Structures are given as structure tokens and as C-alpha cells.
Amino acid sequence: MSEPTRPRPPIALGEGEIQVWTVSPKRIRQPSQLAACERLLSEEERARCARRTIEASRHEFLVSHAFLRLVLSQYAAVAPDAWTFRATEHGRPEIAGPDGHGPLTFNLSHTDGLAAVAVAGGTEVGVDVEALDRREVERGFAARFFAPAEVEALERQPEAARRRAFLQLWTLKEAY
Numbered sequence: 001m002s003e004p005t006r007p008r009p010p011i012a013l014g015e016g017e018i019q020v021w022t023v024s025p026k027r028i029r030q031p032s033q034l035a036a037c038e039r040l041l042s043e044e045e046r047a048r049c050a051r052r053t054i055e056a057s058r059h060e061f062l063v064s065h066a067f068l069r070l071v072l073s074q075y076a077a078v079a080p081d082a083w084t085f086r087a088t089e090h091g092r093p094e095i096a097g098p099d100g101h102g103p104l105t106f107n108l109s110h111t112d113g114l115a116a117v118a119v120a121g122g123t124e125v126g127v128d129v130e131a132l133d134r135r136e137v138e139r140g141f142a143a144r145f146f147a148p149a150e151v152e153a154l155e156r157q158p159e160a161a162r163r164r165a166f167l168q169l170w171t172l173k174e175a176y
Contacts, residue, residue: 011074013104013121020127021071021117025063025110034059037066040081056112064115068108071117076101128171142166145173 013019028034038046045065052058069080078098086096093108095101103122108115109129118127142151150169157165 010076013075013119015103015122016120018118018120018123018125021067021119022129023063023067023115024113025060025067025115026113028063034062037062040066040069042081042084060110060112060115064108064110067115068106068117071119072101072104072106075104075119130167130171145170 049058049061069083072083073080082098084096085093088094105120105125107118107125107127109127111129112131114129116127116129118125142154154162154165
């Protein structure tokens, strides 16, 4: 009989320190893995997942939200399924409980093929990911969300570089 494994101590984050974790949801495909992910989610998260009409979107949601819970549990002695969340006045999720996790903040972002979780100690944090092969976004979209100087800078980019420049600016704004 093997010796029981001891839980390792939570990762300590210094004030203002940020760590980013990533996972490829497409690699999590075994029914046992997916069932384990589903068991980690709250009833509310399961309902939100089920409301997604596209299977790939449901899969991405399931894996990325289970991943978030697993990552947070690396920083506190909290079981992954015990985390509770609430929305801020601006709709951004934050930790509601349980108590005892210290000044821990997070942000989750996912896109086709990638989910990222940024975790910070004592400071707000933002992360955004976008697929580089994302279809071209209409120029009107940039004009709607970017400052005029940013739109002009994008327009000056060679066509081949414009999409990457757009995505860099978009992910920066989304993370902020």
C-alpha cells in the first residue's frame, strides 16, 4: 500500500503579483474528464452551460470554468467545487466565498482552442485571449469601439498586419 499523498501548500502570491494559466479545452475530450469537469461546476454554471446552443461553446464553457476552479484552488485551501462567485456592478465575476482565500482576484478568458486564467494577489487583474485565425472583423467594428487615433493607426497598417494589430489592441482593451 502506498503512502497517502499530502496536500501541498497553496501557492503564495505577493501583493501585485500575477500568474497566468492556460488550457486547451479541445484536449479535454474523454467522457470521464468531462464528467469530472461538470461535477466541479455550480448549479448556476451548469444551467448557463446548458443554455449554450452550440456544442463547441458548451464544451469550451465547461472546461474553462472547471479549469478556473482548479486554478483558484492552487492558491487557497478550498476545494474546487466549493468556490462561489458573484458579479460586480459592472458584471465582472469575483470570488464570493468561501472565506479564507486572502486577497485573491482572477479573470477568465476563452476563445476557440484556448482558455486563460489570470490570478493576482491584492490587485485587479485582466486577461483576454483571441484566436489569431478569427475571421476578419468589419472596419466599422473598430470605429465603434476604438478611439479615432487607434482606428487611424490600424488603417495605416499594411493589410497583412492589420488583423494582428486589431487583435492586439482588442485583447488589450478587453483585458483592461
